[in-house]
Amino acid sequence: MSKPTQLTIDDLKKIMRECAGEDDAVSLEGDILDTSFLDLGYDSLALLETAALVKRQYGVTVSDEDLHGIETPRAFLTKVNSVLAPV
């Protein structure tokens, strides 16, 4: 099976729900591209878990060091997609 060539925000939302759950307090609906992961209720471990799932499904490794600098879904997508489809 070929790996997908792009990670979309909807893909990312699905992954986040799967690995860290969702609750009533904070919704992932709507435009969350520039909302920080912390404001979405996703702490560093939730982000690690997200990165692990992306690695399994997309074959892209986001290192722990890279994760430190990633604060929003947009930054996460940019990082992953730069590897999936280098400009």
Add this chain to the structure above:
Amino acid sequence: MSTTTSTEKARTVVTGIGLCAPNGLGPTAYWKNTLRGQSGIGPITRFDTSKYWSKIAGEVPGFEPAEHLQGRLLPQTDHMTRLALVATDWALWGAGLRSTDVPEYDMAVVTAATAGGYEFGQREMQKLWQQGPDFVSAYQSFAWFYAVNTGQISIRHGMRGPGAVLVTEQAGGLDAVGHARRQLRKGVRMALTGGIDSSLCPWAWVAHQVSGSLSRSNDARKAYLPFDEDANGYVTGEGGAIFVLETADSAAQRYPVRVYGEIAGYAATFDSRVPGREPGLRRAAELALADAGMSTKDIDVVFADAAGTPELDKAEAEAINGLFGPHGVPVTAPKTMTGRLFAGGASLDLASALLSVWDGVIPPTVNIRHPNKDYELDLVLDDPRHQRVRAALVLARGRGGYNSAIVVCEYNR
């Protein structure tokens, strides 16, 4: 009187009880079923036991985590943590206390644990060996850990005062409460404390089966018979209790609030490794009575550790009779309806003791058909005994030589 002196002697009361037991989810169901003698021990449903010789346990019935906890918590929690979080919510609710009512550093969390998140750990270990490290949940970093319940409770309720976890096997369910009381005496206003354990998964079952004392019987009514001539080991189970402990001053400020009872005395001892020495259980009970400023005459019931093996039952009977004399005090073991719940067991016994004091009734011990007469115990068998319970003594022994005792009593302002 200086402030320091008053906190050193601060009286500690229980204003909230939350529990999950094999014979009842929540205090109301548990107490009703316990007084009726209804057991929660039965065939294990949580995993396939066909390859194991032991096939029965006390499982908490009807617990649907998603009904009680938000989705965010589910991927990061073991079953026993979910039980503990829900029990904590019930305890706070029953106490009429919101964690926002108390300054965050004035709230302590002290829990006891025995196996940690075993089921979670098994699942992630299987992923590690079958699929590789990339498949192991990041939450494995804490979800399996003994201290996880203290951490998750603290985070959920913003309780930033002293946090601790005690690991002393069955005795832990009392030791946690003893330590929480210590924190209240150091000036903390309230504490959430107690223990909830669950390890009903194949990996844990392998360990349970080699413990040496698990009953060989798979008959729910004959497998766990403490103080019986046919005692042949114990049945295990899951669950336990979480308490809201407050200083009497704190409770009085919130008046009217239901005070189940007072934690009047606590003590812990170790068994000696020297052969032939008396086990430390009697001394733990004596020290707890002394701590409470009470004598044996003040105690209306003893909640026994009830190990279920002839040797340990005999030792406990000797400890009780050494203090109270033969047939000197009603003795009961409602855990005959739940199995031994590790740290959760002693906490559940403490909940039963408090409910006894509150309700004026001693819950029964069930399934005992041939009480060993040599033990000379006044066992409360089959039916509850309705009487005033001014004070109760709760005993617990943990594998490895731990002994703990708590005295609870009616609270008089």
